Amino acid sequence: MNKALITSTMLLTGASLLASLGLQATPVDDALVIDGELEITTQVKAPEGHALKELYSGWRYRTDETRAIEADSFENPGMLGVEQGEEIWNTVEGSEGKSCASCHDDAAVSMKGVGAQYPKWDADGNKPINIELQINKCRVENMGAEAYKFDKGGQKPLTAYIKHQSIGMPVTVDLSQGDMQKWWEAGKETYYLRTGQLNMSCASCHEKNQGKYIRADHLSQGQVNGFPTYRLKQNKLISLHNRFRGCIRDTRAEFPAAFSDTLMGLEVYTTWRGTGLSVETPAVRQ
Numbered sequence: 001m002n003k004a005l006i007t008s009t010m011l012l013t014g015a016s017l018l019a020s021l022g023l024q025a026t027p028v029d030d031a032l033v034i035d036g037e038l039e040i041t042t043q044v045k046a047p048e049g050h051a052l053k054e055l056y057s058g059w060r061y062r063t064d065e066t067r068a069i070e071a072d073s074f075e076n077p078g079m080l081g082v083e084q085g086e087e088i089w090n091t092v093e094g095s096e097g098k099s100c101a102s103c104h105d106d107a108a109v110s111m112k113g114v115g116a117q118y119p120k121w122d123a124d125g126n127k128p129i130n131i132e133l134q135i136n137k138c139r140v141e142n143m144g145a146e147a148y149k150f151d152k153g154g155q156k157p158l159t160a161y162i163k164h165q166s167i168g169m170p171v172t173v174d175l176s177q178g179d180m181q182k183w184w185e186a187g188k189e190t191y192y193l194r195t196g197q198l199n200m201s202c203a204s205c206h207e208k209n210q211g212k213y214i215r216a217d218h219l220s221q222g223q224v225n226g227f228p229t230y231r232l233k234q235n236k237l238i239s240l241h242n243r244f245r246g247c248i249r250d251t252r253a254e255f256p257a258a259f260s261d262t263l264m265g266l267e268v269y270t271t272w273r274g275t276g277l278s279v280e281t282p283a284v285r286q
């Protein structure tokens with residue numbers, strides 16, 4: 001797409017956006033219980049210092065149909081990605097002749113709760129690390145294998161598999177480690193920064209206008225607790241940094257690279273904004 005076309009699309013989007021934002025609909029009042037037994041927290045009181053009082057999972061903003069798919073793990077197409085991740089977990093790769101399982105054994109035990117506490121401070125890298133980058137770290141340092149490129153190879157399925165081991169557990173970020181607080185601040189700045197021709201920030205849509213409709217989409221709080229999520233529109237698992245980039249692209253032409261400092265700060269901050277919601281990976285969204 002050339003630049004003129006992008007610009008005209010953005011202006012169009014801006015016009016229809018302003019026209020449609022009047023419609024208000026609150027999140028639905030419904031309980032998510034997966035397979036009739038696993039209770040998922042989709043509403044929780046916000047942590048201190050949060051601009052919103054109540055936090056809602058994106059699940060609460062989706063249609064009856066979409067919500068039903070996530071509530072049944074046999075129906076949830078994201079579970080195929082999780083199964084693929086399990087296969088990769090047990091596959092030997094790299095010069096050391098090891099698989100993830102060689103060191104971490106049964107992920108249901110060793111990875112339980114791990115994904116609920118990322119991003120974490122990584123003292124070696126002197127910056128926050130997410131699950132995707134931790135996988136790469138283990139591949140390079142412990143397996144003698146190559147790092148996955150963004151969204152390539154086993155990155156999405158393996159991330160989904162690891163996060164899925166924490167399904168139902170509350171999201172927490174430990175801001176007391178290293179310089180996490182500084183990265184939180186930087187992420188907050190990005191979140192509220194108005195950019196592009198539409199002069200919008202994340203907060204314009206996901207804080208100020210959450211609950212309203214933007215074209216056919218019911219705007220949620222932009223929570224990150226379900227990633228990687230299965231998007232029905234795209235028929236595949238979508239990574240968090242892909243979603244960030246998509247949302248930023250809708251408001252301006254230039255957008256930061258996956259795993260850049262800007263997006264890592266945004267991951268720290270948005271994860272904190274969902275403190276206490278359950279991990280839902282793989283969530284199902286429109």
Ligand code: HEC
Nearest residue numbers: 098099100101102103104114134135138139142143158162
């Ligand atoms: C040679 C052993 C070894 C292999 C192989 C290995 N790891 Fe690791 N892994 C470690 C060590 C050591 C640590 C850091 C110490 C710890 O947290 O136990 C670690 C940490 C982790 C963590 C963070 C755990 C936490 O509590 O924060 C994750 C996630 C992880 N590895 C995933 C993987 C995945 C996925 C693979 C396969 C692609 C893999 N590892 C392969 C040794 C290994």
Ligand code: HEC
Nearest residue numbers: 058200201202205217218219220222223224229247248285
């Ligand atoms: C022009 C409005 C708009 C802006 C600005 C915007 N988004 Fe979004 N975002 C959407 C729409 C529409 C969706 C899909 C429906 C929903 O969940 O709100 C979405 C979805 C998301 C989701 C997925 C939620 C889920 O439950 O799976 C995340 C995460 C997200 N946005 C983060 C961000 C971040 C971070 C920013 C700022 C960099 C941002 N968005 C800026 C419109 C926007």
